[in-house]
Amino acid sequence: xxxxxxxxxxxxxxxxxxxxxxxxxxxxxxxxxxxxxxxxxxxxxxxxxxxxxxxxxxxxxxxxxxxxxxxxxxxxxxxxxxxxxxxxxx
Numbered sequence: 272x273x274x275x276x277x278x279x280x281x282x283x284x285x286x287x288x289x290x291x292x293x294x295x296x297x298x299x300x301x302x303x304x305x306x307x308x309x310x311x312x313x314x315x316x317x318x319x320x321x322x323x324x325x326x327x328x329x330x331x332x333x334x335x336x337x338x339x340x341x342x343x344x345x346x347x348x349x350x351x352x353x354x355x356x357x358x359x360x361x
Contacts (some may be wrong), residue, residue, distance in 0.1 A: 274300075307348055317355040324349050 274296065282292035303321055306313045313321040328344040 315353075317353055319350055319352040319356055322349050322351070323347065 278293045278296050281296055282289050285292060303313050307323050323346045326345050326347050329342050331340050331342045333340055
């Protein structure tokens with residue numbers, strides 16, 4: 272399922288215009304991204320928890336040349352599935 276299919280599903284449930292459904296989906300995604308960018312955690316009951324974690328600096332290797340390179344520390348997104356989601360998928 273992609274973003275367009277999610278918008279179509281929201282439009283089917285809410286009715287109204289497709290543009291309204293698209294704005295609703297966009298606002299939801301933007302809210303999650305903004306919260307993660309600010310360092311907050313986003314918890315959606317029955318779905319899971321979106322958060323960020325620090326990935327430490329490390330040494331890597333350029334696959335073309337074999338040269339060793341330094342990869343800097345960075346913040347990366349993380350998702351922990353809720354029990355309800357895990358049970359639904361099983």
